[in-house]
Amino acid sequence: MAKQSTPVKKNDTVTIRFEDLTHEGNGVGKINGYPLFVPYGLPGEEAQVKVVKVNKNFGFGKLLEVKNPSPERVEPPCDVFYKCGGCQIQHMSYNLQLSMKQQQVKNVLRKVAHLEHVPVHPTIGMEDPWRYRNKVSIPVGEKDGELITGFYQMRSHHIIEDMDTCVVQDDLNDRMVEAVRRIADRIGIEAYDEKSHRGVLRHIMVRTGQETKETMIVLITRTKELPYKNEFIRELTETYPNVKSIIHNVNPARTNVILGDKTTVLWGEEYIYDSIGDIRFAISAKSFYQVNPTQTKRLYEKALEYAAIDEHDTVIDAYCGIGTISLFLAKKAKKVYGVEIVPEAIEDAKENAKLNGMTNVEFEVGTAEEVMPKWKKEGLRPDVIVVDPPRKGCDEGLLQAMIEMRPKRVVYVSCNPSTLARDLRILEDGGYETKEAQPVDMFPQSMHVECVALLELK
Structure with a gap:
């Protein structure tokens, strides 16, 4: 043929x-x-x-x-926009970015979930859609005998050298990366070389509390020891009083994964603190904490509004992470049960409940699809279930467990409209009706869109 x-x-x-x-x-x-x-x-x-x-x-x-x-x-304000690939849509006006994200959610609900008439509201945007990220992990390299830092060029492992700022990073993160690079260079800590798998410093990670301005520096090295560490600590902490925590993470593997398994506190605290609304969070080097707290607050307010809970209601928070949504729910609910597969996250969640004096919330380690049927056998009947799964969406076993538990409402928080639509279809076929969806722009200048959807038992 x-x-x-x-x-x-x-x-x-x-x-x-x-x-x-x-x-x-x-x-x-x-x-x-x-x-x-x-x-x-x-x-x-x-x-x-x-x-x-x-x-x-x-x-x-x-x-x-x-x-x-x-x-x-529009003219992208970032000098390396066309090289970097970290942001994909700086060339669009912010209004177009927001309407495109709304359209994206509408399209998948129609095509994948066959939900023609579900209202998808205009995307909730930011007043200032720049400098919002509270965490950066940046690779370290070497050129002409000097340390350089910068994101990798699109589809490569080549560091963009002429990059001295990132317009979506918190200013403080930018300045701290530069300070760490300068000090490490001066005292003689060498960069890791991917090709030869030699050298020391692989990545610099900086986390900053948006409200508190407390900063954590994480140095990721190939080697077990950090050379000249006392000198490094002294110089950094004397110059920058906002640094509350210096962490050393060891990653000896040949891998693209940034963090290794072994983490130790070199100086200061294991945690820094930040607040979303009136709830405080302890954030460790490995904590999953939303990178845009301003929009996280708006997303959770919407989730809380959809959950429509009162002091008589029991709520399950599947994929609870470090308890961010759970604690917002616990302010209103009689009891909240959180489940999460990552043991360290559950430790953080318990710590955060304690930090906020909340006693009506319980956390368990495990997969939601195994823990929820166990809870059902023990007689737990939730009024509302909230899910906030990873990009791949909910496990099918979890969706079935939700359908069998028959809560009055399901609130689905999603970072991937395609898997959201797929899962809404399964819940619809299981006896739920999707009432509305609200996109939230958590990552301005990039293609990602977060969305929260409300389902009610038919």
Whole structure:
């Protein structure tokens, strides 16, 4: 059978008009009905594009020249935006970013969950969508005998050298990375070399409390010992009083994973503290704590509103992490049960409950799909179940356990609209009705969208 030809070939240069955006933020245009996906293209623009890849049903292009820029196109404030890839949509106005994220949630609810009429509200954005991230992990390299730090270039392990700031990082994180690099360079701590698997300092991680401005520095090394550590500690702590904790993490493996298993406190506390609303959290080097507390507060307020709980209600928080949502729920509920597979997270959750004087919350280590049926056997009947799963969505066993427990309401917090839609379909078929969905922009300038959906028992 003859191979079907496409209207364009690799390396062709074509003029195209962008009609739409993909969920990754690429412009979509068609040549004789054949779609081309082009990074940085915006709807309404006509552009010259080089075809870089051709598949049977669609191709990919590289933007060469925009002939009539969209009014929604803006100049990215980051000097390395087109190299870095950490943010994907700084070239879009913030209004377009928000409406695209709302549209993304609408599309998957329609196509995957077949929920045509569920209201998807306009995305809750930030007043100032910059400098919001409270945590950075940055690789360390060497050039001309000096330490350099910077994110990796897109699809590579090559450090972007001319990167002295990141416009979505907290200012303090930026300054602390620079300070650590400078001190380590001066006292002679060498960088890790991936190719030879030699050297010492692999990554610098900085965590900052948004409310408290307390800072934790984590040095990730290949070696068990950190050379010149006393000198390093003295210089850093004398110059920067906001540093409350210096941690050493050892990762001797040849791997892309940043943190190793062994973590020790070199100086100061094991935790720094931060608040979301009036709830305080202790954050360790390995804690999962939301990177954008401003929007986390808005997301949790919406989850709390959907949960509609009072002092008579029992709530289960599946995938409870360090107890962030659980403690918000515990302020209103009679009792909250949290479950999480990571033992360290449960330790943190118990610590955070104690920190806030909350006694009506219980945490258990395990998978939600195993622990919840056990709770059901023990006679636990939740009024509301809240889930906040990882990107892969809820385990099928957990969805079945939820359906069998028959809570009045399910509040689903999601960081991936596709798996949200898939799971909503299963819950709908199990006797629940999706009432509404609220996207929240937790990661401005990037393609990610967080969403919270409300389901009620039919």
